[in-house]
Amino acid sequence: MRISTKGRYALRLMLDLAVHASGDPIRLKDVARRQNISEKYLEQIISVLNKAGYVRSIRGPQGGYVLQNAPKEYTVGMILRLTEGSLCPVECVEEKGKSCAMEKDCTTRILWQKLNDAINGVVDTVTLEDLVDWRAQQADHYVI
């Protein structure tokens, strides 16, 4: 039960955009270098984020990407679900009210619901801003 590279890269990409935000667009090439991720793969990932309106793209030389909204507007869950697909551990508890054929004598469903709640409790609570803050604290730690 792993988060795929796509989701993890998307998160690092968004965090990179948040951390290096200066008003000017940020080139994907620079993100790729800083994060040590293939630029071509990042292109595919940011394309999804772009279509969802999470980032804005500026084409041509001196182009790049900027976050569309403030970091606190993005939860980790939003980013991961968009790029990874569902974070739900089993299909049958995917959405409230969803049912499955075996439901009435399926006991494990209760467990999956608890697990799903636990996962959502983290990813829907932590925002990109939290990540930025954590990063600042890490930086402090190394400066002192």
Place this chain on the structure above:
Amino acid sequence: MRISTKGRYALRLMLDLAVHASGDPIRLKDVARRQNISEKYLEQIISVLNKAGYVRSIRGPQGGYVLQNAPKEYTVGMILRLTEGSLCPVECVEEKGKSCAMEKDCTTRILWQKLNDAINGVVDTVTLEDLVDWRAQQADHYVI
């Protein structure tokens, strides 16, 4: 990020053994029928549980399987980790003290640690006995 069928089937298998425990061995054929899972696939799954000493097998006619220990001795995490492999959402927080090359400036690691803790908080807390109890409550609900 899904739990595989292998892990889910293993859980239903263990629960079936717990619920139908009577002292006599339980045939895999019966579990397969009740749970609507391929008997051949169940054979592969129970083989893992058997080798780990979670169940005991009795060969020959009237043979079958019984739980080795009381249901309260098995957490859901034990069963899932054995059959699924790790439940950790990313490799770098797999085990306490594990480090990764990018660790010192990897902010997302903090997030993954939280997510891992949340998942473990559920699967290492819920036992097979809890599932048996939940099932009894479900049964009550349908009788009344």
Place this chain on the structure above:
DNA sequence: ATAATCCATATTGAAATTCTAGGGTTTGTG
């Protein structure tokens, strides 16, 4: 005009998943 940047789609290689197939081994019963 050029080159830097984003954009779109196709392909690929490896691995995992979810079984199915085909036998073998043990052992209680008649």
Place this chain on the structure above:
DNA sequence: CACAAACCCTAGAATTTCAATATGGATTAT
């Protein structure tokens, strides 16, 4: 003892997913 019921073992196959790579196009600042 013969038989059949059960567990045991390994291989393989069909499908899907993952994680990229490859190729070329469109836009636009200089």
